[in-house]
Amino acid sequence: MPFVTNSYHITQPTPAFLFLMRHRGYTQAQAQKILDKKRLKQHNRIITKNEIICGQVELSEFEACDISLEPLFFNEDFCIYDKPHNLLTHPKGRFYHYSLNDALKSRFGNSAHTIHRLDKQTSGLVLCAINPQSEQELKKLISSRQIHKTYYAIVEGKLTQEYLIDEPIALQKHKGTDLSIKSIISPYGKPSRTQLYPLAYHSPTDSTLVRAVPLTGRTHQIRLHCAHIGHRILGDPLYGVKEEYSRFYLESPLLPPHQYESYFGAPHLCLNAHTLAFAFRDKHYRFTSCYNFAFMPHFTAYF
Numbered sequence: 401m402p403f404v405t406n407s408y409h410i411t412q413p414t415p416a417f418l419f420l421m422r423h424r425g426y427t428q429a430q431a432q433k434i435l436d437k438k439r440l441k442q443h444n445r446i447i448t449k450n451e452i453i454c455g456q457v458e459l460s461e462f463e464a465c466d467i468s469l470e471p472l473f474f475n476e477d478f479c480i481y482d483k484p485h486n487l488l489t490h491p492k493g494r495f496y497h498y499s500l501n502d503a504l505k506s507r508f509g510n511s512a513h514t515i516h517r518l519d520k521q522t523s524g525l526v527l528c529a530i531n532p533q534s535e536q537e538l539k540k541l542i543s544s545r546q547i548h549k550t551y552y553a554i555v556e557g558k559l560t561q562e563y564l565i566d567e568p569i570a571l572q573k574h575k576g577t578d579l580s581i582k583s584i585i586s587p588y589g590k591p592s593r594t595q596l597y598p599l600a601y602h603s604p605t606d607s608t609l610v611r612a613v614p615l616t617g618r619t620h621q622i623r624l625h626c627a628h629i630g631h632r633i634l635g636d637p638l639y640g641v642k643e644e645y646s647r648f649y650l651e652s653p654l655l656p657p658h659q660y661e662s663y664f665g666a667p668h669l670c671l672n673a674h675t676l677a678f679a680f681r682d683k684h685y686r687f688t689s690c691y692n693f694a695f696m697p698h699f700t701a702y703f
Contacts, residue, residue, distance in 0.1 A: 405460050413454045416440060416447050424459070425510065427532050434459070469503035472525070473687060477534035478515075479508065480676065480687050481526045485668045489517035489526060504528050515542055519620065521637070524551070524673025524689045538680070547678040551612040551622055552599075552703070554670035554693060555631040556640070559598040559608040565625040566593045569618040579646060582638050583620045585628055592618045594625040602698050607634060609699045611674075622671065635666030667695060674703075 410419060420431035420440070434440055435449040439460035447453055471479040481500055483489065488499035504512050508530050515527045515538045527547065529535035541547050570589030572580040593615040600609045608631070612622045623639045626632055632640025637649040637660075645663045649655065657667045670693060677686040692703035 405458050407456060407458055409456050410454050413452045416451050416453050417449060419453060419457075420459075424461075427511070429532075469500070471503075471507065471528075472690070474508075474530070477530055478538060478680070479504070479512075479528050479530060481528060482689050482691065483518055483523055483526050483673075484691075485521055485523040488520045489514055500526060515539060516547075518673055519623075519669075519671075521635070521669035522671045522673060523691045524671075525549075525676045525687055526673070527676060534680075541678055541680070545617075547676060549614060549673060550675045551614070552672045552674040552693075553610050553612050553622065553626065554607050554634045554666070554696060554699065555610055555626050556634060556665065557606060557608065557631050558601050558603075559596065559610060559631055560601075561598065563596040563629065564593065565596065565629060566591075567625060567628055568592055569621060569624060571619065579638075579643065579650070581650070582646075583618065583624050585624065590616070590618060592616045592621055592625070594622055596626070599702050600699060602696070605696070605698075607696075609693075609702055623669075633669060633671050635660075635664050635669040636671075637664050637669070670696075 408423070416435060417428070417431045420426045420434055421428060426434065432449065435447070438446045440447045441458045442453060442456065447457065469481065469484075472482045473480045481503065483500050490501055491499045500514065504514065508528075511532060512528055512530050513535055515529055515535070518524060518526055527538065529538050538547075567585045568587060568589035569583050569592040570586040571583055595613040595615060597611040597613075598608050599611055601607075612626075614621050620639070623633055623636055627636070627640035638646050641664055649663070655663070661667045672689055672691050672693070674689045675687065677684075679685070692700045694700060
């Protein structure tokens with residue numbers, strides 16, 4: 401659930417990172433992250449990575465709560481969760497809210513970690529490592545783009561043919577300012593490519609079900625690329641909508657469903673991480689999300 405502050409008494413002078421590893425069970429990488437994130441303190445003073453500590457210390461730690469979300473698949477090395485929309489992958493800041501991390505760590509312990517993340521509003525498959533060894537191997541697969549992902553989305557308007565969107569994406573320069581959460585198309589951005597395949601068009605709602613394949617991995621890539629070509633994803637509160645609606649959403653994220661739909665065209669973001677395929681330790685795996693946009697039944701036959 402949230403990060404909570406726990407107090408510990410250290411009887412012998414001990415390097416800070418060894419205290420975290422030997423007495424709290426963190427790996428070296430996890431201990432380093434805790435110290436880098438300034439989560440270990442003594443009398444409200446931040447403890448540095450090379451410091452020798454003794455006496456009472458305060459450690460900010462993530463404490464998982466069971467949110468009754470079962471994995472779609474698991475073995476001794478990794479698991480797959482089918483994340484619902486409007487659920488964070490990781491906790492954000494020190495706020496009291498649930499995330500996929502709650503389900504993951506409640507089930508598999510603190511050594512389990514997500515390998516990638518989905519936006520809060522995006523539903524679908526998330527790959528998680530259960531132990532540090534598999535985490536390293538799976539992260540290498542992610543970084544070398546050997547884990548293949550496809551998404552399903554419902555976009556506004558009629559898309560009649562395959563479309564390769566090749567537009568560079570950058571983060572907003574001025575973080576912390578109005579709508580700075582959004583990414584932008586910019587000639588100074590990183591190369592970004594998304595392939596779209598239309599699956600079905602529904603004329604009464606003027607919407608198209610598409611399969612989207614991200615050929616790169618930028619923040620909000622599919623959402624921004626679709627909006628850029630004039631086919632925004634239905635239910636998107638950030639891209640392709642009036643800025644005043646986006647601001648209202650960011651200030652009041654718990655909008656009633658009818659109001660959310662009136663602003664953004666659907667009760668939630670119509671983007672689903674639909675398939676994951678990869679080879680791991682000489683075995684091939686392919687997983688499919690169970691989510692099928694049931695509130696638009698005319699598209700469910702394509703799932």
